[in-house]
Amino acid sequence: MYFYAARQPIFNVQRELIGYELLFRDSLNNVFPEIDGDEATSRLVEGSQFTFGLDDLTNQHPAYINFTLETLAKGYVQMLAPEQVVVEILETVQPGKRLLACVKELKEQGYTLALDDYQHQNVWRHFFPYIDQIKVDFLASNLEQINIIKAAIQDFPQIDLVAEKVESYEQFELAKSLGFKYFQGFFFAKPEMVKTKSLAPSELAMAELLYETSSVEPDLARITQVFERDVNLSYKLLRYANSAVFKRRAEISTIKQALVVLGNDELKRLISLLFASQLNTEKPKELLSLSLLRAHFMEAVATKAKKISDTGSTFLVGMMSLMDAILDDDMANLLTKLPLSQEIKSTLLKKPSAFGIYLDLAESMEKGDWGSVETMSKSLGLSSQNIAELYQKSQVWSDTQIKAIE
Numbered sequence: 001m002y003f004y005a006a007r008q009p010i011f012n013v014q015r016e017l018i019g020y021e022l023l024f025r026d027s028l029n030n031v032f033p034e035i036d037g038d039e040a041t042s043r044l045v046e047g048s049q050f051t052f053g054l055d056d057l058t059n060q061h062p063a064y065i066n067f068t069l070e071t072l073a074k075g076y077v078q079m080l081a082p083e084q085v086v087v088e089i090l091e092t093v094q095p096g097k098r099l100l101a102c103v104k105e106l107k108e109q110g111y112t113l114a115l116d117d118y119q120h121q122n123v124w125r126h127f128f129p130y131i132d133q134i135k136v137d138f139l140a141s142n143l144e145q146i147n148i149i150k151a152a153i154q155d156f157p158q159i160d161l162v163a164e165k166v167e168s169y170e171q172f173e174l175a176k177s178l179g180f181k182y183f184q185g186f187f188f189a190k191p192e193m194v195k196t197k198s199l200a201p202s203e204l205a206m207a208e209l210l211y212e213t214s215s216v217e218p219d220l221a222r223i224t225q226v227f228e229r230d231v232n233l234s235y236k237l238l239r240y241a242n243s244a245v246f247k248r249r250a251e252i253s254t255i256k257q258a259l260v261v262l263g264n265d266e267l268k269r270l271i272s273l274l275f276a277s278q279l280n281t282e283k284p285k286e287l288l289s290l291s292l293l294r295a296h297f298m299e300a301v302a303t304k305a306k307k308i309s310d311t312g313s314t315f316l317v318g319m320m321s322l323m324d325a326i327l328d329d330d331m332a333n334l335l336t337k338l339p340l341s342q343e344i345k346s347t348l349l350k351k352p353s354a355f356g357i358y359l360d361l362a363e364s365m366e367k368g369d370w371g372s373v374e375t376m377s378k379s380l381g382l383s384s385q386n387i388a389e390l391y392q393k394s395q396v397w398s399d400t401q402i403k404a405i406e
Helices: 037-052 054-058 069-073 097-108 122-126 143-152 169-177 203-212 220-229 231-241 255-277 285-305 311-320 323-327 331-335 342-348 356-367 370-379 384-405
Strands: 002-012 017-025 063-067 085-089 112-115 133-137 160-164 192-197
Touching (some): 231 255, 231 323, 285 356, 311 342, 331 342, 356 384
Parallel strands (some): 112 133
């Protein structure tokens, strides 16, 4: 239910902060867990993009994130904006044609690339034209090895050296004298733990989405239905649609609109990442069930009342209306991270809006406030019996969806 990470600052010669390296964790224990690099990268990217938010994690500074060959090939880097990330190629990745192709593509797209824990091999010279930084472990490298690296990159002036694991003033001074530009290590700061509430999409929904997006021409209507059944997936979709990857942010009123903003390629990348990074299926079932009930009920009432044309937005309002309780966060803060229309945001913040009566009606039904239900029903041109029938049907629908993911 929680996303954990550690962040360690990186400084320049003047000891000014220039970025943070993000390190995956699976608990408050500030040590790397026993998982492989692919899983660690997938879960870190998923968490920083959809749960915590990269800007929140790094205070608007670039995030140094380790990538394996597999996660590079799957395009997980491209789910982050070039100005948000420094792509660290893990020291365990072997240089080869597949990696070189990934590196060239990322360089063309404007990403900053770094080789992590570098140990010199001549084969890496093929990569140097595209590399911006080389990180050297000061505890594991002696002066001879460092001088070999410096000699190897002398024809590539764009490459800056980063000293890792600097643990003393003497090492800092030595690194400066050797021409290192950036510095990281316990001498400056130990990795700082961060933690926030996390949501995992249901395995059933993920399986459906993987199936649907495997087609050459995915069925947008069916994919929309899958997202509408899973509050967690919908939240992550909206967070991604609002990320810095999409330069032109558009206000979003429906799940379908968010999917259109992404397009097929980005949607497939999103589903792939979410599937690879699933933590568990533990959920606050009651809150999820109520979110789905509200969504279905509000849309059904809006459709029957015919007072507004945008009935799909009422579904989204209902689904998002309990996000503050699910994520233990302030609704106003959550809404700053989602590209929802102003009308939807106003409704969720309990301000006057065209959708407000539908959310008020749903809440009155939950409380058993029959006087308010009667009053709002009349203003919508519906009878209390109509409302009761629609609510019962929505309860059945919501229960069915929750049972499907248990």
